Amino acid sequence: MKELMRSAQLSDVRQQNYSTIMRELMRSGPTARTDLASAIGMSTGSVTRLTGALVRAGLVREAAEPMTRGMGRPKVPVAIDDSTYGVIGVHFGLHRINTCLIDLRGQLVAELHATERTTNLRPLLRGAARSVRKMIDSHDLTVLGVGASTGGWVDSSSGQVHTQPVLGWQEAPLAEALHDLVGLPVLVDSQVRALALAEHWFGAAAGVDNFIHLFVGNVVGAGFVFNGSPYRGAHSAAGGLDHLPVAGRSGQTCVCGSRRCFAMVAGDLETARRARAAGLITDDQEVYDVFALAVAGNPQARRLLQDRAGVVGTATATLIELLDPELVVIGGGVSAPVDHVSVVRDAAQDRLAARRGGDATARILASAFGPHALGIAAGAIMLDAVYRSPETFVPALTATAS
Ligand SMILES: [Zn+2]
Numbered sequence: 001m002k003e004l005m006r007s008a009q010l011s012d013v014r015q016q017n018y019s020t021i022m023r024e025l026m027r028s029g030p031t032a033r034t035d036l037a038s039a040i041g042m043s044t045g046s047v048t049r050l051t052g053a054l055v056r057a058g059l060v061r062e063a064a065e066p067m068t069r070g071m072g073r074p075k076v077p078v079a080i081d082d083s084t085y086g087v088i089g090v091h092f093g094l095h096r097i098n099t100c101l102i103d104l105r106g107q108l109v110a111e112l113h114a115t116e117r118t119t120n121l122r123p124l125l126r127g128a129a130r131s132v133r134k135m136i137d138s139h140d141l142t143v144l145g146v147g148a149s150t151g152g153w154v155d156s157s158s159g160q161v162h163t164q165p166v167l168g169w170q171e172a173p174l175a176e177a178l179h180d181l182v183g184l185p186v187l188v189d190s191q192v193r194a195l196a197l198a199e200h201w202f203g204a205a206a207g208v209d210n211f212i213h214l215f216v217g218n219v220v221g222a223g224f225v226f227n228g229s230p231y232r233g234a235h236s237a238a239g240g241l242d243h244l245p246v247a248g249r250s251g252q253t254c255v256c257g258s259r260r261c262f263a264m265v266a267g268d269l270e271t272a273r274r275a276r277a278a279g280l281i282t283d284d285q286e287v288y289d290v291f292a293l294a295v296a297g298n299p300q301a302r303r304l305l306q307d308r309a310g311v312v313g314t315a316t317a318t319l320i321e322l323l324d325p326e327l328v329v330i331g332g333g334v335s336a337p338v339d340h341v342s343v344v345r346d347a348a349q350d351r352l353a354a355r356r357g358g359d360a361t362a363r364i365l366a367s368a369f370g371p372h373a374l375g376i377a378a379g380a381i382m383l384d385a386v387y388r389s390p391e392t393f394v395p396a397l398t399a400t401a402s
Helices: 002-028 032-040 044-057 121-138 172-183 192-203 264-265 268-277 289-297 301-321 341-356 374-388 395-400
Strands: 060-062 079-082 087-094 096-103 109-117 141-148 153-155 161-164 169-172 186-190 212-214 220-226 230-231 327-331 363-366
Touching: 002 032, 002 044, 002 060, 002 079, 002 161, 002 172, 032 044, 044 060, 044 079, 044 395, 060 141, 079 341, 087 121, 087 192, 096 121, 109 121, 121 141, 141 172, 141 192, 141 374, 153 186, 161 172, 169 264, 172 186, 186 192, 186 374, 192 212, 192 220, 192 327, 212 301, 220 264, 264 268, 264 301, 264 374, 268 289, 268 301, 289 301, 289 374, 301 327, 301 341, 327 341, 341 363
Parallel strands: 087 141, 141 186, 212 327, 327 363
Antiparallel strands: 060 079, 087 096, 096 109, 153 161, 161 169, 212 220, 220 230
């Protein structure tokens, strides 16, 4: 028993060390083993042994160019291997399924957009599985798993979507059902948390361990990364901001009975509704058509989007006061197409300045991804898991460990 426990502990430590090395290489790019050792506080001998196993398993490679700095032997840097493994992300949106294949550095390898008339789970899953299969068949990367995301209340630990109001899903067994169809590990999370993970691993918050991703699109929500890990809350419901009371008033009453709910006042659907009421777009047009008008310089469309960005700014100020992040990343429709993030920033600064005497320390940045990057972000759910626990997803790593 003692022996078993000791071996389990050793394997935990080894797993942790692999994870630390991979995270550091993702963060810093090609790095000499000696520099890697000092960056993570490990002996060069250990780093050499562990990177050897990672190289044999195809997770890390020796970079082509040796680095010569000053005197001594040239150092051969090691880097994340982006040519052996990949992960797939699938995002389920209203009438849209976006499927992306990304490599281990989060770079987009292939992307498929499918338009779906139905919002029913089963036919959508079959469509997604066909896209996943197609990607696996037409690319050389070995796919380690699939990350799937959608809006609403998604429980990553059970793999269930409790509620997805836009698609009308209730208690949908997303992870299990998709796994049955594709035969690969499947992890699910909310699209907002997926976006936060993508920003953390290869986006605007790379290297930042405490930040908020605020998404304002068809749905509204925040993804939190604290101390380098996603914070999901006790019931995977953290960051659901749909009903947060905000400045402004919606033309329609929310299901909860209020007209001041964040999603109702500032979501894409309300923005499109207002644009329709103002005669800017027709009944069959949507929020993207309002963006197009704003880009073309239509003053009414611009004002509409700026007003929305102002509401988002005051809500951002509330989040900053509550959680004191290093950074807030703004994504979704509100960050497109012209720079409304500056309006968000100004509105937040005004609010914070009034309450904090000008001490608004958090930075507010636009998402590194466009509004259509939801598939890439879903891939980040799986990428995050691979980096946290490489041995779980790459069994070759256990076999090659010495
Ligand atoms: Zn409400």
